[in-house]
């Protein structure tokens with residue numbers, strides 16, 4: 302019969318029979334219509350009970366591989382192929398194929414968020430909408446030299462293997478930099494990422510299930526909202542004021558909603574520019590410790606301060622590993638480098654590495670080496686000095702232009718660093734409507750609505766001051782200001798038609 306039962310394999314005999322018969326059927330050794338031995342006969346030959354063989358045949362029957370024919374015993378099913386009968390030229394109905402996560406990604410809220418992308422790419426536009434550093438400030442000489450050094454040091458290995466956790470030289474550089482900011486971390490607690498976004502996704506996949514709750518400031522970074530939605534998380538918002546997240550509310554929310562995680566951008570937050578005060582940072586960490594809820598601290602902006610450094614990262618007083626800290630060069634050097642990092646306790650780093658292996662087998666060696674050169678040769682620090690100075694000037698220009706062109710009941714606070722200023726328009730003005738008007742005149746900004754997980758404020762918007770020049774900022778705000786005044790004077794005036802959705806980052 303060609304079936305062998307091994308008692309030492311630990312697999313019940315009926316499953317061994319099933320597996321071996323299945324293999325023979327699929328290989329074609331037992332063709333369609335072939336008769337299997339009778340249950341009694343096979344049981345006798347194999348020295349097992351008849352029930353064992355009956356169970357094996359039942360399993361194969363449930364799989365549709367065999368069928369019982371009255372009076373003829375058990376036979377291999379004759380399967381008819383439908384090939385050749387498919388309707389011609391039909392597109393694949395992908396929606397019907399989508400997994401739960403595919404469906405969540407497809408859902409309109411995310412599509413709507415993404416529809417805010419690319420506005421700023423239009424050549425004539427003045428964009429106050431971006432979330433990027435000014436690439437014109439970057440030294441191309443340093444970039445060249447970093448690439449050349451990396452190439453000559455690595456040779457062909459520059460397109461070879463880098464450990465998934467990240468090149469050692471970069472992890473050492475990042476760890477040293479974090480330690481200089483009082484974050485006690487060794488290179489083995491650092492995982493290099495293709496940007497902080499990858500880290501957020503990995504952490505959510507490791508630590509949450511769909512339906513779980515995550516606490517976060519509102520409004521918040523829209524990329525994080527996209528990720529939360531795709532993961533099926535319920536986002537519970539903590540209000541903000543000028544000192545960042547109102548941490549006094551957090552204890553109630555922790556006991557009421559039992560979140561799995563707290564996500565915060567405590568320094569020069571995207572989109573509000575607000576910075577969490579030191580006492581609030583300490584209190585948030587005590588709450589996280591007490592209620593055993595990890596904090597994801599997303600910190601892309603803290604080195605972009607104007608005058609004095611911001612309060613230390615929450616991670617810097619995290620003695621017990623409650624804080625999972627994300628950093629990135631995207632806002633310091635350039636988002637296309639795709640280099641960020643996670644600083645976290647070893648078990649999380651190890652799991653992160655395992656999980657990343659599934660979707661992203663090889664980090665890009667050259668990019669990591671370029672960033673390591675920038676860090677280790679002091680070029681990043683040099684660049685930051687220039688960036689801080691330029692951004693501070695442009696932020697001041699924005700602040701002054703708003704004072705010049707906006708009506709008195711518009712409100713804003715001049716941020717102390719980062720990329721963004723949060724503008725509260727007069728209550729009669731919807732930021733979405735204002736965008737329609739200014740976009741027709743070539744000026745775009747980020748309206749606040751997509752930056753809230755649910756109920757949004759209609760009269761708020763985010764203005765970027767790092768990419769446009771001072772003169773461009775002035776012209777852009779002048780257009781915004783006169784549009785606001787016109788809309789206040791003629792509240793019923795028809796709005797321009799909605800343009801094809803385009804881009805904001």
Ligand SMILES: Cc1ncc(COP(=O)(O)O)c(C=O)c1O
Nearest residue numbers: 432496497498522571629631641
């Ligand atoms: C708060 C915040 N976190 C993360 C990111 C994305 O970082 P990365 O480019 O490293 O994925 C951004 C980009 O806008 C951001 O504002």
